[in-house]
Amino acid sequence: MLSFTKQGIFCKQANVYIDPWKPVERAIISHGHSDHARRGHKNYLCVQESKEIIRHRLGKKINIDTLTFGERRTINGVTFSFHPAGHIIGSAQIRVEYKGEIWVFSGDYKTEDDGISGAFEPIPCHAFITESTFGLPFYQWQPQHKVAEEINNWWRLNKVHNRVSLLAGYSLGKAQRLIHLLDDSIGKIYTNDTVEDINEIVRMQGVPLKATTRIHQGMKAEDFVGNIIIAPSSALHIDFEKANCEVSEAVASGWMAIRKMRINRKVDRGFVLSDHADWPGLNAAIRATGAEHVFVTHGYTNMFSKWLCEQGINAIPVSTKYVGELLEKKS
Ligand SMILES: [Zn+2]
Ligand SMILES: [Zn+2]
Numbered sequence: 001m002l003s004f005t006k007q008g009i010f011c012k013q014a015n016v017y018i019d020p021w022k023p024v025e026r027a028i029i030s031h032g033h034s035d036h037a038r039r040g041h042k043n044y045l046c047v048q049e050s051k052e053i054i055r056h057r058l059g060k061k062i063n064i065d066t067l068t069f070g071e072r073r074t075i076n077g078v079t080f081s082f083h084p085a086g087h088i089i090g091s092a093q094i095r096v097e098y099k100g101e102i103w104v105f106s107g108d109y110k111t112e113d114d115g116i117s118g119a120f121e122p123i124p125c126h127a128f129i130t131e132s133t134f135g136l137p138f139y140q141w142q143p144q145h146k147v148a149e150e151i152n153n154w155w156r157l158n159k160v161h162n163r164v165s166l167l168a169g170y171s172l173g174k175a176q177r178l179i180h181l182l183d184d185s186i187g188k189i190y191t192n193d194t195v196e197d198i199n200e201i202v203r204m205q206g207v208p209l210k211a212t213t214r215i216h217q218g219m220k221a222e223d224f225v226g227n228i229i230i231a232p233s234s235a236l237h238i239d240f241e242k243a244n245c246e247v248s249e250a251v252a253s254g255w256m257a258i259r260k261m262r263i264n265r266k267v268d269r270g271f272v273l274s275d276h277a278d279w280p281g282l283n284a285a286i287r288a289t290g291a292e293h294v295f296v297t298h299g300y301t302n303m304f305s306k307w308l309c310e311q312g313i314n315a316i317p318v319s320t321k322y323v324g325e326l327l328e329k330k331s
Contacts, residue, residue, distance in 0.1 A: 002103050004318050014078040018105050021321035030107030031091035035323045047082040050090035052201045085109040086120030087275050088173030089202050103127045111281035116180050122288030132299030133276040133324030141278040148181035155186050163246045165228040170326045171195045173275050175230050184210050192231035221245045254325045276325050298322040
């Protein structure tokens with residue numbers, strides 16, 4: 001029912017593409033990240049919660065239509081619907097049904113409910129297209145309240161030592177999740193423009209984010225002492241050194257599970273916090289679909305497919321243009 005073409009994942013019967021990477025007539029979009037929501041399509045269809053995010057990133061002029069979660073849209077006999085993927089705010093899996101056959105495209109997903117992105121919903125299907133960003137047994141996440149504790153302890157200690165805490169995570173998704181996890185009784189939460197622009201959009205949609213302050217030019221390095229900044233260091237134009245302010249820099253990402261990545265980032269702390277499913281999460285999600293056929297996209301596609309085949313599932317790796325967990329500079 002769905003095929004993998006040069007433009008993207010294609011439903012021929014409906015003449016619709018899912019998260020296409022080349023410009024097409026009709027695109028159904030899983031979420032706002034730049035490897036999934038690209039420029040140049042004639043018509044976009046996404047879930048309500050993603051609309052303003054996508055318009056913010058691709059321009060107000062795009063032709064965009066929405067459905068609510070669970071609402072169905074039938075195009076030439078094929079029924080499409082969006083279901084929570086738990087990855088970031090407004091992220092959806094895409095369910096496709098034609099003559100009783102059901103396929104589900106996972107997009108990016110996370111099985112732990114983070115409190116702001118919506119809880120991942122397992123959908124029974126015949127074929128499941130899954131990501132595999134962290135598809136190795138090595139990747140097993142701590143529950144997020146534990147990671148939150150580590151982050152807040154780090155912030156508290158920095159405050160005691162009169163340091164500025166600088167925590168980087170990509171602007172759409174990770175930044176909001178970090179803000180959600182911070183203990184704002186410790187100090188103030190500052191953000192840069194790209195993060196705060198997204199914050200404003202999601203607050204307008206009713207997501208209860210903690211209070212944050214947008215960094216502006218008139219602020220002095222001293223203003224941030226004891227407080228935390230959610231932004232990549234490259235986005236900041238504050239001369240902490242000149243002001244003699246000590247900064248502790250940290251990154252929150254699933255990739256921080258790898259020692260080499262922590263060292264390469266040259267940061268003081270790496271918090272292992274991902275918006276993608278870990279190994280147990282991927283396996284549980286796939287089992288819950290009951291799918292006989294699994295197509296494995298971006299990540300450890302070959303190894304993870306092989307593992308699934310050993311478990312008696314017909315799995316094959318497919319190549320797409322999606323990328324896994326983004327590092328903090330990208331979106
Ligand atoms: Zn994503
Ligand atoms: Zn992605």
